[in-house]
Amino acid sequence: MSALLAVEALRVAYGKIQAVQGVDLTVAEHERVCLIGANGAGKTTLLKAIAGMQPSAGGSIRFTGDAIAHKPSSQIVALGIALVPEGRGIFSRLTVAENLAMGAYIRRDKAAIRREIDIIYQQYSRLGERRDQPAGQLSGGEQQLLAIHRALLSKPRLLLLDEPSMGLAPLMVKAIFATLADAHKTGVAMLLVEQNAHLALAHSDRGYIMETGKIAMTDSASELAANSDIKRAYFGV
Amino acid sequence: MARRKRSAWVSFTLLGAGLAILPILIETGIGRSWVRVIDFSLLYIMLAVGLNIVVGYAGLLDLGYIAFYAVGAYCYALLASPQFGLHLPFWAILPIGAAAAALFGILLGAPTLRLRGDYLAIVTLGFGEIVRIFLNNLNTPVNITNGPQGITLIDPIRIAGFSFAAKHHWLGLTFSSPQQYYYLFLTLTLALIFVALRLQDSRIGRAWAAIREDELAAAATGINVRNLKLLAFAMGATFAGVAGGLFAGFQGFVSPESFNLMESVMILCMIVLGGMGNIPGVILGATLLTVLPEALRYLGDWQQAWLGRIVVDPDDLRMLLFGLALIVMMLYRPAGLWPSRLRRREWEDQRTS
Numbered sequence: 001m002s003a004l005l006a007v008e009a010l011r012v013a014y015g016k017i018q019a020v021q022g023v024d025l026t027v028a029e030h031e032r033v034c035l036i037g038a039n040g041a042g043k044t045t046l047l048k049a050i051a052g053m054q055p056s057a058g059g060s061i062r063f064t065g066d067a068i069a070h071k072p073s074s075q076i077v078a079l080g081i082a083l084v085p086e087g088r089g090i091f092s093r094l095t096v097a098e099n100l101a102m103g104a105y106i107r108r109d110k111a112a113i114r115r116e117i118d119i120i121y122q123q124y125s126r127l128g129e130r131r132d133q134p135a136g137q138l139s140g141g142e143q144q145l146l147a148i149h150r151a152l153l154s155k156p157r158l159l160l161l162d163e164p165s166m167g168l169a170p171l172m173v174k175a176i177f178a179t180l181a182d183a184h185k186t187g188v189a190m191l192l193v194e195q196n197a198h199l200a201l202a203h204s205d206r207g208y209i210m211e212t213g214k215i216a217m218t219d220s221a222s223e224l225a226a227n228s229d230i231k232r233a234y235f236g237v
Numbered sequence: 238m239a240r241r242k243r244s245a246w247v248s249f250t251l252l253g254a255g256l257a258i259l260p261i262l263i264e265t266g267i268g269r270s271w272v273r274v275i276d277f278s279l280l281y282i283m284l285a286v287g288l289n290i291v292v293g294y295a296g297l298l299d300l301g302y303i304a305f306y307a308v309g310a311y312c313y314a315l316l317a318s319p320q321f322g323l324h325l326p327f328w329a330i331l332p333i334g335a336a337a338a339a340l341f342g343i344l345l346g347a348p349t350l351r352l353r354g355d356y357l358a359i360v361t362l363g364f365g366e367i368v369r370i371f372l373n374n375l376n377t378p379v380n381i382t383n384g385p386q387g388i389t390l391i392d393p394i395r396i397a398g399f400s401f402a403a404k405h406h407w408l409g410l411t412f413s414s415p416q417q418y419y420y421l422f423l424t425l426t427l428a429l430i431f432v433a434l435r436l437q438d439s440r441i442g443r444a445w446a447a448i449r450e451d452e453l454a455a456a457a458t459g460i461n462v463r464n465l466k467l468l469a470f471a472m473g474a475t476f477a478g479v480a481g482g483l484f485a486g487f488q489g490f491v492s493p494e495s496f497n498l499m500e501s502v503m504i505l506c507m508i509v510l511g512g513m514g515n516i517p518g519v520i521l522g523a524t525l526l527t528v529l530p531e532a533l534r535y536l537g538d539w540q541q542a543w544l545g546r547i548v549v550d551p552d553d554l555r556m557l558l559f560g561l562a563l564i565v566m567m568l569y570r571p572a573g574l575w576p577s578r579l580r581r582r583e584w585e586d587q588r589t590s
Binding site for chain 2: 051052053072073074077078082083084085089090091092093094098101102103105106150151154
């Protein structure tokens with residue numbers, strides 16, 4: 001498999017504090033990769049750097065072979081990387097329909113966009129029923145679903161997800177991962193950041209363990225899930 | 238549906254006819270000075286609609302907006318007065334003034350891209366004052382703006398030989414200068430309102446709304462946040478530049494005095510009072526805040542007539558009532574007199590949660 005995303009020796013700093021200190025990471029075409037680590041390990045920063053929302057201090061980021069480390073986020077979205085930000089980042093005062101329309105901001109094929117949005121409404125009747133209501137009135141899980149679908153409407157080849165399960169009821173988490181599985185079937189690769197290691201590894205092909213700005217370990221998801229050190233550190237067993 | 242469409246056309250026609258005969262009614266009814274008041278309120282509507290692009294659409298709090306009005310006004314004043322001996326035609330100056338204001342908008346926008354809320358407000362406030370102080374002091378070493386004395390004897394607006402300063406007879410009616418300016422200002426105001434409405438419904442307008450709601454999420458959907466913020470500043474400034482040019486030609490005199498902080502605050506109040514983000518609300522706010530203070534002047538005359546002396550100075554009363562109105566507004570209609578769907582929703586949200 002060729003690497004869709006290749007991050008090499010990436011460094012990101014906030015002033016003097018180095019949040020990401022020389023990270024190497026790849027995501028292949030159609031691959032699901034998870035990034036596990038404690039609070040403050042630099043996971044969110046890494047995602048933001050890939051999405052072009054945080055300038056890097058060194059190293060390289062390549063997407064389909066092109067260097068994207070210094071491109072603005074607006075260009076990166078157009079290349080096919082979509083970020084679902086931490087805490088959902090929906091436009092809470094805009095309606096559900098307006099939120100979805102914003103997801104397709106970079107696209108011009110109006111008819112296809114309308115068709116895709118209709119399919120979303122059919123699949124998730126709660127979103128369909130509430131299309132003209134402010135998105136802030138949706139439940140947390142519905143907001144997360146909305147955020148994921150908004151990101152998918154930009155037709156990404158790689159979806160970056162920052163803690164999609166955070167603060168949600170188990171049933172809702174299930175629905176969200178089912179949505180992600182559907183998206184994966186259509187060929188979208190994913191880089192998933194999670195604190196819930198068990199959940200993340202169960203839905204990934206490969207995993208990276210991140211500790212204080214560095215990659216501590218990488219392996220296939222099944223190997224990581226079986227690793228006793230990781231079990232102790234992240235599964236709370 | 239057809240009936241609704243027809244009734245919309247009827248009210249549209251009635252409104253048009255009303256606006257067309259308004260200056261004639263006012264001049265014969267309550268006097269020419271009131272036509273001037275209406276002219277000024279049209280200028281303020283242009284300013285409020287322009288500031289609404291920056292504050293209402295894109296959510297960037299700008300307290301130095303009057304600076305762009307000043308740029309437009311001084312452009313006209315310098316290019317059509319004895320100051321430099323230049324007398325360029327109106328159709329050339331107005332675009333120059335608008336473009337200069339847009340340039341200043343970008344000049345203000347570029348360094349403040351990363352600022353939000355209170356911090357942006359402070360910087361824009363400073364910018365407005367800097368422009369005014371420059372205008373006040375650019376009379377030495379080279380005299381450009383004539384300093385605090387301002388520029389006088391500015392050419393009245395003249396389009397294709399038609400001077401707006403002279404009386405004209407048409408259809409058996411005599412049109413005074415303020416009446417003729419009214420029709421010019423009304424035309425341009427309607428044009429600017431049309432542009433603002435179209436912008437709101439466009440891709441750009443939706444991107445502005447997204448930036449206002451959540452800048453990070455907006456960037457994540459592929460919006461070029463930097464360029465769109467600069468565009469909002471430039472657009473808003475262009476409106477003020479147009480209004481400024483009209484003001485200079487209408488007034489025949491400009492001085493830095495006219496462009497102080499209080500004016501910026503006043504225009505912001507018009508938007509907040511009327512309903513931020515909603516064009517009809519903004520127009521209502523601008524009209525109320527220009528017409529009502531003039532009406533209060535009568536209170537001085539009445540006091541003189543009934544009590545024999547002036548007990549409360551109308552100017553003080555104006556500020557008192559203004560403050561009172563703002564407090565009452567905050568309590569009972571926090572989203573404005575005529576709020577947009579979005580603003581109303583936002584306040585209801587906060588009340589229920």
